[in-house]
Amino acid sequence: MKLRILIIGLTAAQNQALSTELMAVAQGGTISISTTPSATPLHVTRQHPDLLIAPLNSENVHLARRMFERSPRMHIFLLHHPATPLSEIAALRQVGWEVASNDLGYTRLAYKAGAMLGLCPEHPPGGDDADMRPAATMGDVQILLDVLRRQTKAQLVLYTDQIGNLITHRGDSDEVDMTSISSLISGGFANTIELGRMLRDPDTRHLTLLEGKHFDIYSTNVGNQRLLTLIFPKAFVEPKLGFVWLQIRRAAIQLSQMRIVEGNLGQMMAAELSSSLESEFDRLFADNLHDASVDR
Incomplete structure (x- = not known):
């Protein structure tokens, strides 16, 4: 039966x-x-x-x-x-x-x-x-997203599951339909993960780049279950492809190493993650901290 x-x-x-x-x-x-x-x-x-x-x-x-x-x-x-x-x-x-x-x-x-x-x-x-990963709170995730947003000068950072359900976000979302954008981006992500399985490469890195007249959107996977997305208004910033890719990839790796729990025990971890990203940012792009434009 x-x-x-x-x-x-x-x-x-x-x-x-x-x-x-x-x-x-x-x-x-x-x-x-x-x-x-x-x-x-x-x-x-x-x-x-x-x-x-x-x-x-x-x-x-x-x-x-x-x-x-x-x-x-x-x-x-x-x-x-x-x-x-x-x-x-x-x-x-x-x-x-x-x-x-x-x-x-x-x-x-x-x-x-x-x-x-x-x-x-x-x-x-x-x-x-996953239980072996360091414990972190949702507050730690938000601090990490704040650091990423400040470094890349993105208007909005979205952190979602693999089918586009919003987990948390940071930044100004007034002019952005977060639900629709997350859902559409997640469709391409699912295909990438399946392609990685076909190629017997479970660590496939998915990157979506959409260049528009008014907005640029960058998205990458956080493991096989989540997505990280950056949205840039072109009226204020012209993001550098290599720079944004490096930062969003590094943040995705950090997020994939975090096990989300309740409480306030993760403040020290958030500080360490933020410091790590800040140090790498300064080392690689110290001469361009205030320059987010690029000739394409």
Whole structure:
């Protein structure tokens, strides 16, 4: 008998990616997966899955409670934003629900889900390498983005997941549709990662450069799960390609080495990251600190 998994509230791209990883974990034959963009009363009265997966929000928590009342053996797996308070996460875990950050990556989320159903260990083969990274807070990430924005003279810095969902941003976003830009850039990123897999080169570096009449946009990947984007208004600055690429690449590497946690324990790490970027910036471009123009 197949175990039934119901996924609610994810995008089509997220459903596809997570479902693929879940089938791989289950080796294709022991689970059936249903997806829906939003919950309906029928999910409470007629759906009795073995596992419910949904983003953490008040609507889904209410739905999960109602479904759990009808199916006490059902497992519940909620995906939270990295900035969700620890108290909220702890309260859900106390009632026996599994909660994980939505930026873990689909492979790790699938293994956690599979472990709840007894299909696999909780972590992928090779261990949970990300837990070995230094802990840092969202405040540390924002400080690093502030340094990058100041050095490159960008109007706006976006930090998103691999399908364009905004994690955080720094700078002036008044004239920028952040959601649309992030979503469009993420489409090209997915193709680059897949190309890297075909070439058996998992460390592929993705760089998108869009030169327009009014704006220039630079974007690169942070590992395989996140994107870093810089937006420049051409009325105020003409960014140097080599300079911006060096700085955004260096910041992406720093971000990929950070494990985001709650609290204030990362202030020293943020200072070290900022100092590192500042020193490299001064060493390489000391003669051009106030010159962001280039002849092309």
